Amino acid sequence: MNVLVIGLGSMGKRRIRLLRELYPDFGIFGVDGRADRRQEAEKQSGIECVDSVVEAGRRFPVAAAFVCTSPLSHSSIITECLQNRWNVFTEINLVADGYERNMKLARENGCRLFLSSTFLYREEIRYIRKRVGKEQRWNYIYHVGQYLPDWHPWESYTDFFIGDKRTNGCREIMAIELPWLTRTFGKVIRTHVLADKMTGLNIDYRDNYIVQTEHESGSKGALIIDVVSPEAVRKLEIYGEHRYIQWSGTPDSLQEYNAETDRLERVVLQEAEEHRDGYRTFVVENAYKNEIREFIELVVNGRQPEYGFAQDLEILKLIDALEEEA
Structure with missing residues (x-):
């Protein structure tokens, strides 16, 4: 499975590291608007990175995306991922922006939508x-x-x-x-x-x-x-x-x-x-590992999370x- 990690700050780096430990055969790609973070991820994790979700959609065959940016940016990024028919794991949101829209879009596009609650x-x-x-x-x-x-x-x-x-x-x-x-x-x-x-x-x-x-x-x-x-x-x-x-x-x-x-x-x-x-x-x-496993179970086997x-x-x-x- 190929996964995309969007946001290469502290949480994005954690998700990449844990994905490597749990699923060493997965292909991992990264997105961040900051060149220094892309360069750091490429050097430390050996992953290919781009500066936008649009560019990632053009270049990488992605099945699932991890949204690890700051909470106020989540809503629009999740929408973009769902429009690409990617399954989505998102870090904690803190605001309800776009909730109804994204839940509806996930149902319509047959995508799995998973929310971190560590x-x-x-x-x-x-x-x-x-x-x-x-x-x-x-x-x-x-x-x-x-x-x-x-x-x-x-x-x-x-x-x-x-x-x-x-x-x-x-x-x-x-x-x-x-x-x-x-x-x-x-x-x-x-x-x-x-x-x-x-x-x-x-x-x-x-x-x-x-x-x-x-x-x-x-x-x-x-x-x-x-x-x-x-x-x-x-x-x-x-x-x-x-x-x-x-x-x-x-x-x-x-x-x-x-x-x-x-x-x-x-x-x-x-x-x-x-x-x-x-x-x-x-x-x-x-x-953090346990909830990643739960998300992959949801994507692969349809196992519904409790939250x-x-x-x-x-x-x-x-x-x-x-x-x-x-």
Whole structure:
């Protein structure tokens, strides 16, 4: 299979590297408007690159495209790919631009449309979802935060999409976390939001949120999201009567209360953790691999993923409502 990676920044490079590891027989081509990125990809990955999707369509026999550009550019690029009858894997979108149009176009052209939601493919999250189940009510406290300039230390946050109000850093965290939280605890039916701007950063949006949630299952949560914390933090506590789960974002930090021993015990997962130097400890490679496998399964065998554009549209509406409530 020949695949096209559109956008050769940090995520595009990651997708190329993982595709090479998972499917060494695949042909991989690249697209980026920046000559320096094309040259780097050609040198480091040995792939042929061009400067536009139009040129790629002329030159390469492509079956699937990975859209790894900044979120506000996704909609038009996805449309272009679908018009070429390419199956599409897209990174997180953050805005609903073109959703209805692209879902309709994918159906009409017989193309597969896949949306990244990396946390749904993490083994820790799968374990938590299984343990929470559907029969009992839980409470959770979840804090996710990291100082905005530290997200990509190699570039200014004002040059990166997290500095834009429409695709801001808090919104991205919500779009990463809410899909798995709603799959685990059920649809959010009521919220209360406190938010403001604490930092002196050059941004025009609220940089921290405290969100109280009530789910249709009866479970409740306190979700704390920020781009303020100087220490990168992901800390989750889930509890009920005689039940407690704790997680700090890494596979080896998942712990569960054992009522028989009255102790908190580490949960041993089956998947060996894969971590890449240069990223925070809670950025684990396994989930990125798992969702690529899921996409290829969708393309080859028609296996439907549990999360896609229709589900994400509802999550984006929820995020819009949280921002408006604040």
